[in-house]
Amino acid sequence: xxxxxxxxxxxxxxxxxxxxxxxxxxxxxxxxxxxxxxxxxxxxxxxxxxxxxxxxxxxxxxxxxxxxxxxxxxxxxxxxxxxxxxxxxxxxxxxxxxxxxxxxxxxxxxxxxxxxxxxxxxxxxxxxxxxxxxxxxxxxxxxxxxxxxxxxxxxxxxxxxxxxxxxxxxxxxxxxxxxxxxxxxxxxxxxx
Amino acid sequence: xxxxxxxxxxxxxxxxxxxxxxxxxxxxxxxxxxxxxxxxxxxxxxxxxxxxxxxxxxxxxxxxxxxxxxxxxxxxxxx
Numbered sequence: 100x101x102x103x104x105x106x107x108x109x110x111x112x113x114x115x116x117x118x119x120x121x122x123x124x125x126x127x128x129x130x131x132x133x134x135x136x137x138x139x140x141x142x143x144x145x146x147x148x149x150x151x152x153x154x155x156x157x158x159x160x161x162x163x164x165x166x167x168x169x170x171x172x173x174x175x176x177x178x179x180x181x182x183x184x185x186x187x188x189x190x191x192x193x194x195x196x197x198x199x200x201x202x203x204x205x206x207x208x209x210x211x212x213x214x215x216x217x218x219x220x221x222x223x224x225x226x227x228x229x230x231x232x233x234x235x236x237x238x239x240x241x242x243x244x245x246x247x248x249x250x251x252x253x254x255x256x257x258x259x260x261x262x263x264x265x266x267x268x269x270x271x272x273x274x275x276x277x278x279x280x281x282x283x284x285x286x287x288x289x290x291x
Numbered sequence: 292x293x294x295x296x297x298x299x300x301x302x303x304x305x306x307x308x309x310x311x312x313x314x315x316x317x318x319x320x321x322x323x324x325x326x327x328x329x330x331x332x333x334x335x336x337x338x339x340x341x342x343x344x345x346x347x348x349x350x351x352x353x354x355x356x357x358x359x360x361x362x363x364x365x366x367x368x369x370x
Contacts, residue, residue, distance in 0.1 A: 225305030
């Protein structure tokens with residue numbers, strides 16, 4: 100039996116970072132989507148974006164893609180994302196490698212200065228709680244959906260998108276009250 | 292001195308459920324002298340692309356162990 104010795108010392112003294120400043124409003128904010136290539140990921144992220152635009156007045160939406168779901172996004176890609184976005188949604192996280200890497204990407208985006216929300220499914224939450232500590236951002240929050248997402252049909256996927264959008268809004272704005280205000284403001288009639 | 296194997300297994304039980312969701316068994320196969328041995332086995336239905344990489348697993352284990360676990364080295368065996 101062959102074991103590979105791993106030195107855990109590098110994870111002992113993790114520098115703790117705070118999450119980025121939250122947005123004050125969603126209306127007009129630029130949304131970046133980071134598709135990790137998982138089945139249904141781009142479709143689901145677009146459904147989320149449609150709701151955010153329609154119900155919260157989010158502005159421009161731009162989709163970015165990773166080369167592989169099993170590794171973190173490159174620094175070049177992360178910098179390209181934050182150059183064109185005020186907040187970011189990453190996904191899908193409905194397996195071990197894709198959920199840990201989506202949360203990793205979102206934490207790195209937060210460290211670069213803008214809110215980023217990874218969408219992950221329930222079975223992976225214990226690992227993700229450990230991951231946020233490991234990556235030095237224990238206060239990081241992600242949006243949670245029932246499992247799975249990758250094998251759903253469109254109508255089921257839309258339901259999951261409806262479920263996670265309020266979580267995304269609350270995380271990006273920082274409080275339930277702000278999220279409620281954003282929904283109310285976006286649906287208010289436009290006055291000339 | 293290392294924590295008792297049962298305490299280590301309890302601390303890692305939630306991580307084991309994460310691996311199980313993708314069709315893998317995370318097994319604590321040995322604890323002693325500050326060294327923790329973990330073996331990951333694939334079930335027949337395991338998702339090959341879904342397996343968390345070794346370096347991330349080490350960090351997750353480290354973050355999940357109690358501070359007084361007394362583990363100084365982690366040995367990982369992957370399928």
